[in-house]
Amino acid sequence: MQNVLNTLRVLEEVAERQPAGxxxxxxxxxxxxxxxxxxxxxxxxADWIRPAPGTPTRWLVTTKALRVGRRASGELGLRDIAVPVMEELRRRTDETVHLAIPEGGQIVLIERLETSKPVRIILPLGHNLPAHASAxxxxxxAAGPARTxxxxxxxGLERFTDASITDPGAFLGELAAIRExxxxxxRGEWRDDVSAVAAAVTGAGGVPVASISVNVPTSRMTDESQLALGVAVREAARTVGEMIGRMGPV
Known part of the structure; x- marks a missing residue:
């Protein structure tokens, strides 16, 4: 039993640190x-990991882990619905587009479509995003229950950068503005170099099931581009939510 537990711990650590030796x-x-x-x-x-290109003594997680995770939580159906809309959003913006879900009190990144631009934001699939400091x-x-x-x-609201919102009153005001x-x-609340806009995808009864974001280097985000990207991502999230409503439970 201990060998099995150690193997699972190693898999989780490779996923966190990849490529890892x-x-x-x-x-x-x-x-x-x-x-x-x-x-x-x-x-x-067992095909859960593979050698990193050019460095065979370091390891990467294969897509097998992602496939299993999708089947376990129903993410495959959500992804099938969302990805075509995300592809259109990427075409319109030429920026990196992410799909994330709430899971076990975490915000988990489950899909990424990358920009063609040389300077880009790359986060590993399965990465946990800070709830209060990510778009x-x-x-x-903002779309979920007040209890959460x-x-x-x-x-307590952890400070990641100087831009992080850590005051409870200011944070509640921020959520109210998001709803409006x-x-x-x-704008650099989690990492100085990362900016983003995001909108919640709501399912039956208005329950948020996912969020779609457009992610850009902070150096490329202006007030004008933030507004345009916000409108675009809001439309994309609404489209996915409507498709989910027509197709039934995901």
Whole structure:
């Protein structure tokens, strides 16, 4: 049983640090290198990880993990509906488009369509986004139940950058503004170099099931572009929500 648990821990750590090597994983997990190496061999044999290009001693997670995760939580149906709309949004904006879902109190990135521009924002699929300091998170919080917001504020709003909103009153005001305009913004609140706009996708009964965002380097975000991107992402999220409503539960 312990070997199985160690192997799963190694898989999670590879996903977090990829590309990751034996020594790095051993230190992070406080496991002997021999145990980590056995786990890596097992995961590679089962097609959960693969060697990083050009560095065969470092490892990346394969898409198998993503496929399993989608089947487990129904994300595949959501993705099938959302991706064509996201592709049109990317065509219109030529910026990176993300799809995220609320899961277990986290905001999880499940799909990414990248811009053709050389300077871009790249976040790994499966990455957890901060609820109060990301556009996706704020869009979902604004559309969700008040209880979720109250619990988050009670735990404290972590400061990531000088732009992070940590005052409870200011944060509640921010959520009210998001509800009024229909989309959330982030101008370097999580990472100085990352800005974004996002809108919630709502399902039956107005429950938020996902959020769609357009993500750009902060150096490319202006007041004018933020407004245009906000309108575009709001339309895309509304379209996906309407499609979900016509097709039934996702």
């Amino acid at each position: 034996v020594a790095e994983l051993s230190r992070a997990l406080e496991l002997p290198k021999s145990s980590v190496q056995r786990a890596l061999v097992t995961l590679h044999t 996706n998170g704020k869009a979902l919080l 917001v109250e619990e988050l504020v009670a735990r 305009r229909g989309y959330a913004t982030n």
